């Protein structure tokens with residue numbers, strides 16, 4: 566729903582009144598960036614004990630009402646007055662002209678950093694989710710200028726936030742509300758060791774893509790899955806699957822299996838290899854993970870997932886750099902899968918699959934694995950993922966070969982229990 570409502574292909578709303586004409590001008594694609602924006606919003610606060618989904622449904626309903634085509638009268642003011650949890654409700658949600666310096670960090674990224682907002686593309690009003698709640702935000706007008714770097718803005722922004730009386734309109738109070746715990750009665754002091762307020766020296770750079778992704782996770786993904794994460798903490802994890810995969814960045818277990826939080830217990834290493842149970846390779850995390858998964862988590866299946874173009878298999882043929890002594894030693898675990906042929910694409914492909922079977926055989930040497938398999942409480946699954954086609958070939962023990970998943974009748978060795986992990990929210 567949220568994705569649909571923010572789809573840039575959605576039709577623009579056309580207005581007939583004065584504010585509507587300003588709105589339509591603001592949506593023209595000529596504006597490359599903005600030094601300030603005339604914004605109004607309807608804020609739906611989400612308290613920590615509130616049902617987020619109920620708030621979502623309410624906000625979406627209001628958004629739908631606002632974006633219904635051919636509205637004879639602008640409903641925004643009226644709805645803001647009756648519904649918004651922001652003090653600006655008294656002004657019909659009008660926040661006045663917002664500059665990057667006066668914009669709360671919660672909305673700064675949405676208003677001044679997202680290219681579709683800056684270029685005027687996309688549908689307005691739109692729903693913006695922050696960790697404090699939901700905002701239906703509408704840009705009525707923009708003043709164009711070049712885009713400013715976050716570092717150039719952070720100091721004045723923080724100064725303004727520390728002095729809410731300098732902010733325009735109801736955003737003053739909302740800003741204080743959003744920042745409440747940080748500002749401590751409106752003032753933040755840099756020498757307060759408990760203050761969470763960012764200082765110029767430790768303010769992260771907006772160009773840090775990973776930091777952006779962390780924030781995106783917290784503000785966008787997490788709220789929709791919050792209950793599930795909290796249940797997993799309260800009730801503990803009970804994954805039914807141990808996934809042993811290669812460290813290769815192109816293997817993404819969650820994508821392959823459609824799994825969500827709490828469903829996969831994952832151990833990854835170079836080559837998706839299983840060390841022998843006799844401990845001859847010393848201390849090893851993979852062994853510990855297998856023991857923990859089988860004995861403590863009591864998983865019902867173990868997947869060993871190899872893949873095409875595996876660097877571990879190639880290195881096993883060609884040799885590791887002399888300095889990589891641990892890697893050389895580790896790749897000994899592939900030795901029995903190697904073929905006495907000239908290295909070539911076909912040999913690599915076959916070796917990748919042979920290695921999966923070899924690791925499954927080693928798994929059966931683990932007493933707890935063998936015991937559970939023989940008791941029909943645990944099944945083994947050998948997979949070979951072909952990156953370039955997206956096809957996973959599964960090992961069919963009765964045929965002694967790998968079968969494309971599109972043709973296979975099961976995903977591993979029997980006996981089977983239905984895959985009954987909770988569906989992803």
Ligand SMILES: [Zn+2]
Pocket residue numbers: 811812813835836837872874875876877878
């Ligand atoms: Zn690999």
